[in-house]
Amino acid sequence: MSSDDLIFIPARDELRIKQDDREEIIRLVRDITSYSKKCIFSCHRSIGLKKLKSELLEYFKILSDRLKKIRIMYITNLHLRGNISGAIEELIEFFTFAYFKNTGKLLPYNDFIIMIKCLILEKFEFIDYLIEDKELEKVDDEIEIDFIDTSDYLMGLFDCTGEIMRLSISQSTNTSGNFKAKETWENYKFLQKLYEQFIILVQLYPGISIYKGIYDNSINSKGSISFKKKLEVFESSVKKIEATLIDMLVSDKEII
Amino acid sequence: MDQFFKEIKNQIETDFEKKSALQDLEHQFDVSIIPFKSKFNDKITILPNKLKSEENVSVFISEVVSNYEKFSKSVSELNAKFGQKERLQNKIVEESIYYLLISNYFQVLSNSYTNEVIRIQFVSEKENGIILTPEQVKSLLNFDKIDYQIYLISLLKLIEVIVEYTLNSVINQSIENESISSNYSISLINSQIVSKLQNGFQLLDLKNDILRKKYDSLKYNYQRLNKIVYDLTLRNLITTKIELL
Numbered sequence: 001m002s003s004d005d006l007i008f009i010p011a012r013d014e015l016r017i018k019q020d021d022r023e024e025i026i027r028l029v030r031d032i033t034s035y036s037k038k039c040i041f042s043c044h045r046s047i048g049l050k051k052l053k054s055e056l057l058e059y060f061k062i063l064s065d066r067l068k069k070i071r072i073m074y075i076t077n078l079h080l081r082g083n084i085s086g087a088i089e090e091l092i093e094f095f096t097f098a099y100f101k102n103t104g105k106l107l108p109y110n111d112f113i114i115m116i117k118c119l120i121l122e123k124f125e126f127i128d129y130l131i132e133d134k135e136l137e138k139v140d141d142e143i144e145i146d147f148i149d150t151s152d153y154l155m156g157l158f159d160c161t162g163e164i165m166r167l168s169i170s171q172s173t174n175t176s177g178n179f180k181a182k183e184t185w186e187n188y189k190f191l192q193k194l195y196e197q198f199i200i201l202v203q204l205y206p207g208i209s210i211y212k213g214i215y216d217n218s219i220n221s222k223g224s225i226s227f228k229k230k231l232e233v234f235e236s237s238v239k240k241i242e243a244t245l246i247d248m249l250v251s252d253k254e255i256i
Numbered sequence: 257m258d259q260f261f262k263e264i265k266n267q268i269e270t271d272f273e274k275k276s277a278l279q280d281l282e283h284q285f286d287v288s289i290i291p292f293k294s295k296f297n298d299k300i301t302i303l304p305n306k307l308k309s310e311e312n313v314s315v316f317i318s319e320v321v322s323n324y325e326k327f328s329k330s331v332s333e334l335n336a337k338f339g340q341k342e343r344l345q346n347k348i349v350e351e352s353i354y355y356l357l358i359s360n361y362f363q364v365l366s367n368s369y370t371n372e373v374i375r376i377q378f379v380s381e382k383e384n385g386i387i388l389t390p391e392q393v394k395s396l397l398n399f400d401k402i403d404y405q406i407y408l409i410s411l412l413k414l415i416e417v418i419v420e421y422t423l424n425s426v427i428n429q430s431i432e433n434e435s436i437s438s439n440y441s442i443s444l445i446n447s448q449i450v451s452k453l454q455n456g457f458q459l460l461d462l463k464n465d466i467l468r469k470k471y472d473s474l475k476y477n478y479q480r481l482n483k484i485v486y487d488l489t490l491r492n493l494i495t496t497k498i499e500l501l
Contacts, residue, residue, distance in 0.1 A: 003378055006379050006381065006389040006391070007379065007387070008457070010390065011390070014404040018405070081339055108260070149267075194257065201268075211339075212339040214271055214337055216272075
């Protein structure tokens with residue numbers, strides 16, 4: 001047998017499989033990103049609960065299918081964690097935003113994981129917990145979710161703050177005739193508290209970095225730059241709500 | 257919220273601890289391969305016809321294998337995230353394959369080098385050719401599955417050694433001032449080996465990653481060897497017949 005038969009042909013076959021897997025995972029995560037964004041848009045719309053539910057359930061079918069496939073492929077493609085994280089952050093952005101819009105609270109991480117398991121198992125009843133604050137039923141099936149952890153959650157939360165800012169501003173300037181000062185103020189308080197927690201993290205770990213699900217403390221690393229950028233955007237979101245509140249409560253009022 | 261961030265802090269501390277443990281382990285591994293490096297740094301300065309066939313090559317291979325087993329076990333036992341361990345794990349595999357490939361190259365070369373016709377088996381299923389196949393590496397290191405990407409990177413690193421050895425041999429032989437020597441033929445042997453490997457690499461569909469970057473330097477190495485062979489041939493210095501089977 002030649003060197004081609006003993007080395008290069010099997011190598012080519014193996015490398016092709018790896019490349020095909022990577023491309024397939026990229027396609028799947030693209031869908032997760034896209035449908036998570038659609039879910040967020042639905043949450044922003046001023047539509048009734050019934051309509052919102054039906055829109056989200058349609059998207060859940062696709063998200064469920066893509067997550068199921070990723071879960072299987074991830075077992076043999078652990079090195080592709082970095083390719084998956086972005087889409088997972090988007091998914092977290094949707095879940096935390098939907099829950100916040102409904103309850104005004106931070107979605108507990110463990111409940112998020114339960115909902116992801118439900119999503120994979122096509123048990124979409126969790127939607128009642130997410131958008132109506134009903135009880136979340138525990139899942140019987142013990143399925144492992146290896147490709148999500150708290151580091152993704154932290155990064156996804158950053159993105160959620162941008163959505164809360166958008167919600168606050170659109171709420172405050174809606175056409176109902178009344179400014180929703182109280183709601184905006186509550187959102188502002190929530191973001192302030194969350195921002196404070198992030199600032200504490202940066203003070204404790206000045207080079208805090210999150211990359212491929214790993215926490216590190218190295219200034220100028222890719223993960224650290226991304227963390228700092230998100231923190232800057234977060235700060236500007238807080239400032240935007242602050243300015244809106246000032247406008248609503250002081251500047252735009254003729255009589256105080 | 258406070259509870260969640262408390263948990264995050266714990267996880268950050270855990271990841272930092274694991275990182276530090278992995279750094280210590282990497283340092284220990286780097287120290288452990290110094291003797292392997294020194295061995296081949298010495299080898300590179302020896303002319304091909306003076307290379308002695310090493311009876312204890314199997315001892316060396318078993319040292320590489322046991323070193324690999326020791327460190328890969330330590331890494332796998334460390335309860336760190338896959339992403340944290342991945343780089344060190346791959347480094348241990350890559351270095352181990354690399355030293356197996358080099359040791360086999362010099363062993364086969366020393367066994368085959370004569371002043372008459374030099375016959376060298378390039379690859380072989382049963383015995384070891386001058387290039388160890390992925391299956392042979394897999395069997396030596398007791399892998400369940402060979403990672404072709406790492407094997408190919410190690411192979412490209414071997415090519416760099418081959419080029420360096422050729423240059424050293426030609427320089428050392430030229431200094432000895434003997435115009436007729438079988439040692440000049442090493443350039444032809446190595447050029448043919450690299451040529452075969454280059455043809456093999458052309459069969460791959462490489463994407464833009466570390467393997468592709470390393471492969472891009474192969475053409476320069478090949479060009480360098482060809483130039484040496486051309487110059488030596490012009491001066492009729494390659495006198496020994498070569499057969500790369």
